Amino acid sequence: MFESLTSRFSGAxxxxxxxxxxxxxxxxxxxxxxxxxxxxxxxxxxxxxxxxADIRQKSLGALPTLQSGTNQAxxxxxxxxxxxxxxxxxxxxxVRFAKNPPTVIMLAGLQGAGKTTLAGKLAKFYxxxxxxxxxxxxxxxxxxxxxxxxxxxxxxNVPVFAPEPGNGRGNxxxxxxxxxxxxxxxxxxxxxxxxxxxxxxxxDLMKQASDIRDAINPDEIxxxxxxxxxxxxxxxxxAFLDGVGFDGVxxxxxxxxxxxxxxxxxxxxxxxxxxxxxxxxxxxxxxxFYPERMASRILGLGDVATxxxxxxxxxxxxxxxKLEAKFASGEDFTLEDFLDQLQAMSKMGNMxxxxxxxxxxxxxxxxxxxxxxxxIVRTTAIVQSMTPTERRDPxxxxxxxxxxxALGSGRKVSDVNNLVDRFTAAQKMxxxxxxxxxxxxxxPGMAMPAMPKVNAPVNKKKKSKSGNPAKRAQEEG
Amino acid sequence: xxxxxxxIAKIKGTNDFSPADWAxxxxxxxxxxxxxxxxxxxxxxxxxxxxxxxxxxxxxxMTQNLSKSSHEPITVNGTTTIMVVGVNGTGKTTSVAKLxxxxxxxxxxxxxxxxxxxxxxxxxxxxxxxxxxxxxVISGKENGDPASVAFDGAQNAQKSQxxxxxxxxxxxxxxxxDLxxxxxxxxRVVEKVSPINEVxxxxxxTTGQNGLQQAKIFTESVEVTGIVLSKLDGSAKGGVAxxxxxxxxxPIKWIGTGESxxxxxxxxxQSYIKGLLA
Numbered sequence: 001m002f003e004s005l006t007s008r009f010s011g012a013x014x015x016x017x018x019x020x021x022x023x024x025x026x027x028x029x030x031x032x033x034x035x036x037x038x039x040x041x042x043x044x045x046x047x048x049x050x051x052x053a054d055i056r057q058k059s060l061g062a063l064p065t066l067q068s069g070t071n072q073a074x075x076x077x078x079x080x081x082x083x084x085x086x087x088x089x090x091x092x093x094x095v096r097f098a099k100n101p102p103t104v105i106m107l108a109g110l111q112g113a114g115k116t117t118l119a120g121k122l123a124k125f126y127x128x129x130x131x132x133x134x135x136x137x138x139x140x141x142x143x144x145x146x147x148x149x150x151x152x153x154x155x156x157n158v159p160v161f162a163p164e165p166g167n168g169r170g171n172x173x174x175x176x177x178x179x180x181x182x183x184x185x186x187x188x189x190x191x192x193x194x195x196x197x198x199x200x201x202x203x204d205l206m207k208q209a210s211d212i213r214d215a216i217n218p219d220e221i222x223x224x225x226x227x228x229x230x231x232x233x234x235x236x237x238x239a240f241l242d243g244v245g246f247d248g249v250x251x252x253x254x255x256x257x258x259x260x261x262x263x264x265x266x267x268x269x270x271x272x273x274x275x276x277x278x279x280x281x282x283x284x285x286x287x288x289f290y291p292e293r294m295a296s297r298i299l300g301l302g303d304v305a306t307x308x309x310x311x312x313x314x315x316x317x318x319x320x321x322k323l324e325a326k327f328a329s330g331e332d333f334t335l336e337d338f339l340d341q342l343q344a345m346s347k348m349g350n351m352x353x354x355x356x357x358x359x360x361x362x363x364x365x366x367x368x369x370x371x372x373x374x375x376i377v378r379t380t381a382i383v384q385s386m387t388p389t390e391r392r393d394p395x396x397x398x399x400x401x402x403x404x405x406a407l408g409s410g411r412k413v414s415d416v417n418n419l420v421d422r423f424t425a426a427q428k429m430x431x432x433x434x435x436x437x438x439x440x441x442x443x444p445g446m447a448m449p450a451m452p453k454v455n456a457p458v459n460k461k462k463k464s465k466s467g468n469p470a471k472r473a474q475e476e477g
Numbered sequence: 478x479x480x481x482x483x484x485i486a487k488i489k490g491t492n493d494f495s496p497a498d499w500a501x502x503x504x505x506x507x508x509x510x511x512x513x514x515x516x517x518x519x520x521x522x523x524x525x526x527x528x529x530x531x532x533x534x535x536x537x538x539m540t541q542n543l544s545k546s547s548h549e550p551i552t553v554n555g556t557t558t559i560m561v562v563g564v565n566g567t568g569k570t571t572s573v574a575k576l577x578x579x580x581x582x583x584x585x586x587x588x589x590x591x592x593x594x595x596x597x598x599x600x601x602x603x604x605x606x607x608x609x610x611x612x613x614v615i616s617g618k619e620n621g622d623p624a625s626v627a628f629d630g631a632q633n634a635q636k637s638q639x640x641x642x643x644x645x646x647x648x649x650x651x652x653x654x655d656l657x658x659x660x661x662x663x664x665r666v667v668e669k670v671s672p673i674n675e676v677x678x679x680x681x682x683t684t685g686q687n688g689l690q691q692a693k694i695f696t697e698s699v700e701v702t703g704i705v706l707s708k709l710d711g712s713a714k715g716g717v718a719x720x721x722x723x724x725x726x727x728p729i730k731w732i733g734t735g736e737s738x739x740x741x742x743x744x745x746x747q748s749y750i751k752g753l754l755a
Contacts, residue, residue, distance in 0.1 A: 036513060039507065039513040040512070040513055040686055041685075041686065042510070042685030042686055042687070044508075045503070045504050045507050045508070046504075110683060110708075110711070111566070111568065111708060111736075112565070112566025112567055112568055112681060112708075113566060114565065114566055116597075141736065142602070142736070143601075143602045143605040143606060144598045144599075144601040144602040144605055145598075145602075147597075147598035147601050147602075148596070148597045148598035148599075148602075150598075151597035151598050152597050155597075167605055199708070199710060199711040199712070200711060200712055201710075201711055201712050202711075226566060226681070226683070226684075228564070228681075228684050228685060228687040228688075228691075229683050229684065229685060230510040230683060230684055230685025230686065230687075230688075230713065230716075230717060231507060231508045231509070231510050231685065231713075232510070232682075232683045232711070232712055232713035232714075233683075233685075234508075235712040235713075236683065236711070236712060236713070239712065253564070253565060253566075253650065255650060255652075255653075256564065256650040256651070256652055256687065257650075257651075257652045257687065257690060258685065258686075258687035258690075261685060261686075262685070281565070281595070281596075
């Protein structure tokens with residue numbers, strides 16, 4: 001019951017991959033598993049049925065043309081992936097800028113979806129790209145929503161147009177209209193209008209929203225929706241589409257553990273692209289939405305593209321070039337590299353979020369969620385207490401060395417052991433990934449789409465001699 | 478009349494329905510957010526129902542899935558201490574205000590603690606409510622330690638011998654272990670002054686199956702004793718709360734149905750279940 005969509009999908013595909021030759025009944029089983037996975041993650045039933053029908057047809061159609069072996073499972077997987085991306089909106093769309101500034105963006109959504117926070121994030125996002133946004137406080141309903149927007153505006157250094165105190169007083173339509181005039185007179189090139197949360201069934205408030213729309217003629221109306229929303233996503237998004245209309249969707253609270261469901265339903269039902277994803281309470285935790293990345297996340301492929309981008313911001317070019325070269329050349333990943341990474345990572349912020357983007361993260365979900373951020377500090381201390389030799393070759397770590405390291409870092413010997421064990425396992429996994437052999441649950445060649453299989457060294461262990469003398473003789477012979 | 482009622486009308490007095498009817502019923506059950514597991518259970522049960530009172534029979538099956546724990550709000554002699562928790566944007570602050578208003582109208586003295594020191598202007602939001610309702614709001618600095626605000630509030634409530642003391646907390650996603658630890662700390666610190674009698678988790682009625690996970694993890698860290706199902710005035714039916722009752726045994730205690738302080742009532746099983754089927 002508590003399994004995430006991701007691990008459900010992983011399960012469905014790992015059982016498919018365990019088959020040598022896939023029959024049409026295997027495809028049916030996989031389709032049923034995917035159906036269940038989608039329903040448990042709140043995708044609307046009609047969307048699920050369409051999706052399943054689509055992939056069933058495509059998979060069955062592709063079946064006769066497939067070679068036997070694991071490629072079959074991967075081809076099916078690719079079909080599912082492509083269908084997901086298609087529903088999620090294909091290529092990501094960007095905000096359309098008005099020919100005559102200001103570009104007007106209006107936010108609409110249910111109560112508590114995260115509109116006010118999002119307003120701040122959008123303002124920050126566009127200000128950083130050299131725009132001059134103005135925030136307009138048209139949520140005069142919720143107590144102190146205006147104050148909240150002012151605080152948010154202040155922290156991102158964007159001015160807030162708030163002539164009315166709110167708390168039920170003032171006319172939101174007039175505020176929005178005056179805001180646009182104000183922006184024009186002060187030469188702001190972008191206006192972001194925050195509006196009150198409203199229910200799809202509340203006709204009066206929906207009318208108010210369409211009045212605001214008619215008064216300001218926005219270039220983009222963004223429907224802001226909580227990623228945790230359930231089946232009501234369909235009714236509510238339809239109500240907003242009918243009541244006020246929208247051009248794009250923003251998914252908020254994607255840093256929670258609800259993924260995918262709402263995104264799929266809304267994108268599929270409304271045919272409006274998801275444009276932005278909000279991933280935290282801090283005002284920089286926000287990005288444009290990438291359908292292919294989201295699909296990867298749903299399928300448990302990890303979000304390597306986002307991870308790489310984040311890493312780019314934090315790692316200096318030297319470190320990352322070094323690492324990249326190392327990875328490609330097939331050299332072993334050492335504790336020294338690990339230390340570099342740890343230090344860069346602490347610059348990147350929240351660890352659990354980063355780990356969640358890794359391929360196969362679905363299966364480590366529990367551990368990732370329970371990740372203790374202080375762990376980085378402690379782990380760094382342990383590695384720093386090692387000599388350069390030890391960092392390069394952890395095999396030399398005997399008992400007395402480990403005791404010394406524990407003492408030096410203020411940890412227990414068992415902590416040191418733990419780190420070394422985990423590091424060895426990770427090293428092994430990376431080797432496997434590079435060699436194209438995936439850790440269980442990952443399709444070959446998919447986990448790291450950008451990773452070329454060049455210079456993959458032959459695994460020497462594979463050539464090791466058999467323990468059985470007869471067999472060994474045979475091998476050597 | 479909802480799809481479900483139409484369906485019931487259709488099957489009354491017959492046991493001969495087509496697969497299309499079952500698909501329709503499944504659709505209806507799923508769309509109330511009870512989740513695929515409960516939906517399947519209800520569907521299987523419905524398939525056995527043949528009598529004229531199919532609707533009653535189904536209501537009974539669904540009612541059986543409610544928690545065996547009492548759905549009555551907890552009150553104790555002396556100060557009843559209530560902590561309100563939940564993920565972001567479910568309506569915690571509004572629920573705190575509504576609770577305060579409810580108790581005030583019932584002749585109780587109430588003290589509130591503005592423990593959401595994180596979200597911009599959340600403290601002001603609660604203070605505005607406090608002025609409207611006429612109850613004391615204890616607050617600290619924005620970005621201050623929520624545990625210390627709650628502690629001050631608890632001491633104040635004790636000293637003034639208030640009947641009810643309610644702590645608002647910042648919204649937090651349940652998968653952020655550091656924030657969950659902070660919440661557990663608030664509880665621990667308050668309990669140095671007086672025990673927390675009730676921990677209410679606010680679940681937004683629009684929430685899907687993720688609500689289960691929310692309830693599970695919040696319970697692990699602060700022992701949730703009841704659910705406030707908020708925003709039930711929209712088109713969402715809040716079926717995930719039934720899944721929470723069935724799966725985790727946590728009772729729904731309050732229902733929120735609007736933005737005014739009066740839009741709030743103790744849980745009523747019958748109208749909730751009927752609402753799911755509407």
